[in-house]
Amino acid sequence: MAPTLMAARRVAPRAFGTATQQVRGMATEKQIFNQINATKNIQKITSSMKMVSAAKLKGDETRLTKAIPFNQWSFALCPEPVEVEDATCPYDDLPQKSLLVPFTSDKGLCGGINSFISRATRECVKKLHAAGKEADVVVIGDKGRGQMRRFVPDQIVRSATEVVAPGTFSLASALAAELMAAGAMEYDAVVLIYNSYVNAAVYKQKYKIVPPFVFEGESEVSLSTYDFDSDKDEAMADLYEFMLASQIFHSFMDGAAAEQSSRMTAMENASKNAGEMIDSLTLRGLANNHNRVW
Amino acid sequence: MSPPVTTYWRLAGMSYLQYVNKAASTMRGALKEPAKTKAMAQEAFQYNTSVWSGGVQGAKTPVTSMGAAGK
Numbered sequence: 001m002a003p004t005l006m007a008a009r010r011v012a013p014r015a016f017g018t019a020t021q022q023v024r025g026m027a028t029e030k031q032i033f034n035q036i037n038a039t040k041n042i043q044k045i046t047s048s049m050k051m052v053s054a055a056k057l058k059g060d061e062t063r064l065t066k067a068i069p070f071n072q073w074s075f076a077l078c079p080e081p082v083e084v085e086d087a088t089c090p091y092d093d094l095p096q097k098s099l100l101v102p103f104t105s106d107k108g109l110c111g112g113i114n115s116f117i118s119r120a121t122r123e124c125v126k127k128l129h130a131a132g133k134e135a136d137v138v139v140i141g142d143k144g145r146g147q148m149r150r151f152v153p154d155q156i157v158r159s160a161t162e163v164v165a166p167g168t169f170s171l172a173s174a175l176a177a178e179l180m181a182a183g184a185m186e187y188d189a190v191v192l193i194y195n196s197y198v199n200a201a202v203y204k205q206k207y208k209i210v211p212p213f214v215f216e217g218e219s220e221v222s223l224s225t226y227d228f229d230s231d232k233d234e235a236m237a238d239l240y241e242f243m244l245a246s247q248i249f250h251s252f253m254d255g256a257a258a259e260q261s262s263r264m265t266a267m268e269n270a271s272k273n274a275g276e277m278i279d280s281l282t283l284r285g286l287a288n289n290h291n292r293v294w
Numbered sequence: 295m296s297p298p299v300t301t302y303w304r305l306a307g308m309s310y311l312q313y314v315n316k317a318a319s320t321m322r323g324a325l326k327e328p329a330k331t332k333a334m335a336q337e338a339f340q341y342n343t344s345v346w347s348g349g350v351q352g353a354k355t356p357v358t359s360m361g362a363a364g365k
Binding site: 145149153154156157158159160161162163164167168169170171173174175176177178179180181230231234237238241242245 | 300301304309310311312314315318336337338339340341342343344345346348349350351354357359360363364365
């Protein structure tokens, strides 16, 4: 059997190649060639996406370095951001009734950046409920919207999608207005959950608690050592609005930079994998060719 | 002289953030070209918002200005 097959293949490799080689579970030369071409095209796309995000990352980094000092003052009135340590994060510093705001994006192909935020939010809601606390969610970004709808549909009160980056303070103000409309003042705290950019290869999930000011009551009244020109209650409500916008501005910039760096890494890995695939396919193609010729 | 009871922009029904952004916008509008076009582009933004109730997403509303945000 074998010698005849060999002879047949030598006479007309195109006609017989497909049938005999598929029996042996091998792709034909043509199939391998097509696959190599397809993989090469994908590699071109991923490597250009990597270049684009590397260029965009520069802009995002610049905006972030400007947003950090801009928002620095608010940490005199809010606690510092806390890092989310995966499943072990206790979220025990959150008050009785919180409004969670996960910052995600609309675009994919950027690694697990949006999933990390969604997972952190889901864990947070779960742990707060277990501790007998309440939590509602205002989700930013379409990826987060999709995931939160599966995880905690009943907790979502509002969503903002197709948010166009790069963010500006106008955008942050508008998002703050959305939070105010969702009743931010009636919660014990607004909690912003976002990705924090460390460097081009590392980002971390963090949450920021933005508590409203205490106007009266037994506990310590906020800014009690200050005198106000105008009505104090009004001034503090305005200050809270501004603080919220400022914190959102910073979180948004931080998240945008982290997303871009993550996309860069993801695309770099994809290009590398495509390269490996092309190499192994080429080898297989060569081996096939070798078998056929000899 | 007694301090003002409230601010004039609050009387006009604006929130503080609306007021701040309006002021910034007016300031940008006072610039000369070509700086004006460049600065004005900075305040443009866009997103869609929807209110949820009982786990169901409501209709999407496009938001492009501070006045439309949080409605």
